[in-house]
Amino acid sequence: MPEHMSMLAQADSKTRKKQDASGNGGGRGGATAGGSGGGGDSIAAPLAEEARRRYLNYALSVITSRALPDVRDGLKPVQRRILYGMYHDHRLTQDAKYQKSAKVVGTIMGQYHPHGDTAIYDALVRMAQDFSLRYPLVDGHGNFGSLDGDAAAAMRYTECRMAGIANELLAELGKKTVGFRPNYDGTLFEPIVIPARVPQLLMNGTTGIAVGMATNIPPHHLGELCDALVMLIQDKEASVRDLMKFIKGPDFPTGGQILNSKQELREIYESGQGSVRIRGEYDLEDMKRGGQQIVITSIPYTVNKSNLVAKIGDLVRERKLPLLLDVRDESTKEVRIVLEIKKDASPELVMAYLYKHTPLQTTFGVNLTCLVPTENPEVGAPQRLDLKSILQYFLDFRFEVVTKRFQHELGELLKRVHILEGFEKVYDALDEMIKIIRASEGKQDAAKKLMARFKLDEIQVDAILEMKLYKLARLEILVVEKELGEKRAEIKRIEGILKDKKKIWGTVKSELDEIKAAYNDKRRTRIGGAGSEEVEFSEEAFIADEDAHVVLTRDGWIKRVREVKDPSTTRLREGDAVMTVLAGSLKANLVLFSNMGAAYVTRFNDVPASTGYGDPVQKLFKFDDNERIVGALSLDGRLSKPEKLVAVTKDGLGLRFALEGHTEVSTRSGRRYAKTGEGDEIIGVQPVGEKDLLAVLTDKTSALVCKANEVNELQGPGKGVMVIKVEDGDRVVEFLSVPPGQKDKSIEFETQKGRKLSLNPGKYEVTGRGGKGHEMSRKDAVKEVIRPVTFIPLPEQKKD
Incomplete structure (x- = not known):
């Protein structure tokens, strides 16, 4: 018995022993310990132990008698x-x-x-x-x-x-x-x-969920199973590799194509678990008006056909697959899903997309768990088996069934021969037998006299007395003699089989051959992985090779438009303003930096196109509460990309980090580029050069300019170092990174007293980081920072 089954049984036994030892396991009407309990028939027991015992009983029942x-x-x-x-x-x-x-x-x-x-x-x-x-x-x-x-x-x-x-x-x-x-x-x-004559477990497979275990056995081809069983009869040492010369793999009723290699399938059959990748198949049909249409002729096992068609229809309606124009379900008894595609479209490319984004390609999780015989004939033990073990258990079962069948037939033959031998004895003295019966006083008296005269037993005499008179005819006597001879020959044959195991195995083998001859059909599921010439799925293949612009607003709305001539004319919600316009190819990536230290990378093509306000950026990504975008960058190859970026927090901390780790498309949760302290947040992210100057402005007009390389570069997410000391009640409101000597870029702001000031790093005194800075307007505060829209257009000549 497997270990987990043994543990369940032992736990149940221990619980019962505890109850017996405490005096709570037997007896009726006894007083309960401590006066607890509820009535004369109640039995006091610890709740935890009783719940455990009953759950174990339930688990055993589900495992062995249900699932x-x-x-x-x-x-x-x-x-x-x-x-x-x-x-x-x-x-x-x-x-x-x-x-x-x-x-x-x-x-x-x-x-x-x-x-x-x-x-x-x-x-x-x-x-x-x-x-x-x-x-x-x-x-x-x-x-x-x-x-x-x-x-x-x-x-x-x-x-x-x-x-x-x-x-x-x-x-x-x-x-x-x-x-x-x-x-x-x-x-x-x-x-x-x-007494199954066919290997039903592998033939039809099964699925089930028990307690703490499950099974998921795929169906197989009966002819292949019979061939493998015959081989195992002839060679008990055959391996799974040998058996797979006949069993090619699962054979699903809905057809399809299995993509696993022979090596992968062998590993599944040797371990009893694994995943089978299966996809639907298709044909191409020429259209009268030119071009081709795709006809899906099979779908993966357990896939709902109407849901599959609806999923493909969604792709057509949402124009996520421009090459696909329409889908129709023309199925009758056979699957026929027609896909209408553009004349110049590649069918292989369309199918590659469908295999990736629809249930037209799925996996079947194989788990060859079943109940195997134990010492208790009524209870099986769960065990995960390999292919050979399952086949061997079935053959051992068939050997037992055939043996018992022959034993039963032999017993029936011996009973019949015994009766026929009684007939044979009295047929030689029919007149005397009739005379004895006529002279007797009843059935019992006649039976005793016949038993004494002809040395018969009760069974033989009873058959003789129940015999109809026409059986006494000469031809009927010859029929009995012929039947007796045939039965004795059959007994001799069966006894010979029962004495020789090889003959029993020969019977099992011949019956398997009969099963195959009667029910063999054509395999439905094709075995074989994707060919080397098959088109691999590539998202870029379905993206138009054209340029676009992504508009990001300060309130966190985002949209994709074809072109932007003047950012101020784009449609916005009331009170909102454009923060950044990013330009790039639909195939290029863009990166968005949030105030919580996360970088989100997506394709231009994945930003929803809109002529209205667009969508909240939270719809594209998984944002935390109060998270917003504070920086953005186009990663189009035609634009120069900075190697390093700098971020500054409202508490005056700064950090530099490499762009390299944030260029590939991320998940909805993004990638972390910085860690923010409690109550702190990042106010912006900007490109930075090794010799750049970094200017920082606080709400109370404190300003500091330092060398950007004094800010430590982090290899992983961190809080950074102090750039400017911020007093209580103050915070950083803006910063700027520019090359030294550049005088056309500055931080423009207006104070509460109405003064318009400018912080130009090229004209301001450069000090070391970590200081308090200098007040630009005493006893004053920043009312508004005038931030220009960031927009770097693409070069006029597009590179290949």
Whole structure:
């Protein structure tokens, strides 16, 4: 038994022992400890221990009796009970008339599976869906759902019977091949497992979630499974690699293409877990008016077709894929999703985008967990197996079933021969037998006299006395003698098989060959990864090669426009103003710096185009409360990009950092470039050169100019160093970084007293960082900083 199952059982046992030792485990009507409890039949127990014990019991029940399939017949309990009820109680074999599903569900719920009719009907419906099971076990008549996610009709409307292949699971049931156990109320018996002749676990796969574990087994091709089983019979030492010469990989009922390499699939089958990448397939059709259209002919397993079509339709409506013009679902029984594309569009490029952005390509998480036999025949233990182990468990089960079947047949033959030998004895003295019977006083008297005269036992005598008179005819006697000879020959043959394991394995092998011959069909899922010539998905391939401008306002609104001749004429919300205009190609990136120390990088193309106000920048990124943009930079290759940037906080701290780490597209959460102290925030980010001067202005008109290289360059996010000491109640309101000697750039501001002042780093005294600076207007404060719009246009000649 696996370790986790053993631990569950031990915990349950320990809890029971504790209760027995404390005197709380048995007896009725006893006084409870400390006067606690609630009535004569109550048992005092620690709440934590009792909750733990009951949860463990629940977990064991879900694992062993609900969610996981048995490795031998490959069925969960509800599936097994449905098939058994249809076969045993309703005789709904493949040639029987359909019966209402409600009638079947009622029988299963009332006699075998008391967990609600919805759960039973859902399981029955899935067993009838040819897009859920590779080989459906139930033949449904009526609406049993669709690939579009449509639910099945109510059980009172649908009808069902067993599918032909389901008979292979149950045909040997009446030959004492498997054990039985009482049903939930002890009034009937149900099989522990059914004597499956087909490897149902891998053939149809299954999925289930238990407590602390789950299973997800993909379906496979039955012919390949039979070939692999035959090989394993002939060579017990065969490896997973050897078995995969026959089992190429999963075979999903909805077709598709598996992209995993042989090496990846082998690792999945050896470990019992992994991910299978699967995508839908498509064909190209020539149009009468020229050009081509794409026809999707298969979709991945478990994908809802209507949702897939809706997702593609959204791409068309939002024009995220300009090459795609329209999508139509023309499916009947076969999948046919038609994609109308532009005449000059590359179909491979369109499909590469759809594989990336829609469920047309998905992954199937393989988890080969199932219940394996234990010493207790009624309880299985969960275990994750590899491919060979699953096949070997099935073969061992088939060997056991075939052996028991032969033993049962031998027993029946011996019983029949025993009766026929009784007939043989009396046929030589028919007149005497009749005379004895006529002279007897009744059946019992006749039986005693016949047993004494012909040395017969009760079984033989009873058969003789129940025999019809026409059986005494000469031809009937010859028939008995012929049957006796045939039965004795059959007994000799079966005894020979039972004495030789090789002959039993030969029978198992021949039956597998018969299964393959009867149900073999064409593989639906194509195996093989993407070819070397396949078009790789590239977002840039779907972005127009044209220039655009991004307008960012001081209130945090952002939009993309084709061109900007005059920033002051762009449409803005009342009271808002343009902060920055960034120019660049739609394929280029731009970076936005926030006051919380985060850098957000996106493409120009990803900024929503608008002729109105645009969108709040928070819609594009995941902002914290009170976070706003304080700096921005275009990363277009035609513009000169600074190597270093400088940031200053309102508390007078400054830091330099490299742009290099903030050029690639980021997540919605951005990348951290600085850390801000409590109550502090960054007021701006600007490009800086190694010889630049840094000018800083506070609210109380204190100004300081220092060399920018005195500000430490940080390799990672940090708080920085002191640039200017800020008194209590004061704060930095603006800063400027310019090359030394440049006199045309300055900080322009107006004070509360109405003075208009200018802080020009080229004309101001340069001091060391960390000082208090000089007051530009005594006992005055900054009323407004006049900030010009930042706009660096693109060069006229566009580089290739």
